[in-house]
Amino acid sequence: MFIGILARQAAHAAITGVVGVAIVNAVKGSGGRNVVKKAAVGVAELGLRSARVAEAGAENVRLAAADVMAEAKQRVGGEVKAPGVHTGNDHQH
Numbered sequence: 001m002f003i004g005i006l007a008r009q010a011a012h013a014a015i016t017g018v019v020g021v022a023i024v025n026a027v028k029g030s031g032g033r034n035v036v037k038k039a040a041v042g043v044a045e046l047g048l049r050s051a052r053v054a055e056a057g058a059e060n061v062r063l064a065a066a067d068v069m070a071e072a073k074q075r076v077g078g079e080v081k082a083p084g085v086h087t088g089n090d091h092q093h
Contacts, residue, residue: 007050007057014046 018039 007054011046011050015043018042018046 021035021039
């Protein structure tokens with residue numbers, strides 16, 4: 001959760017900075033369309049990178065929770081299966 005919040009704040013700060021630079025350069029008249037396109041590409045790139053970081057963090061949290069549950073089941077004598085393994089069911093579709 002903390003990683004997600006941090007990633008959102010970083011993305012917001014970067015987007016604000018990129019958009020600010022794009023506006024200043026557009027006002028100066030130094031190829032406004034090209035600058036806006038570069039800014040848009042930069043924002044999209046930052047969004048993709050942030051999404052990857054957030055996904056990795058979420059996966060780490062999921063695996064840690066699965067480890068805790070597996071250890072707890074093992075302590076009480078329950079059957080432990082690997083995270084994400086589906087054993088199937090007895091009904092037909």
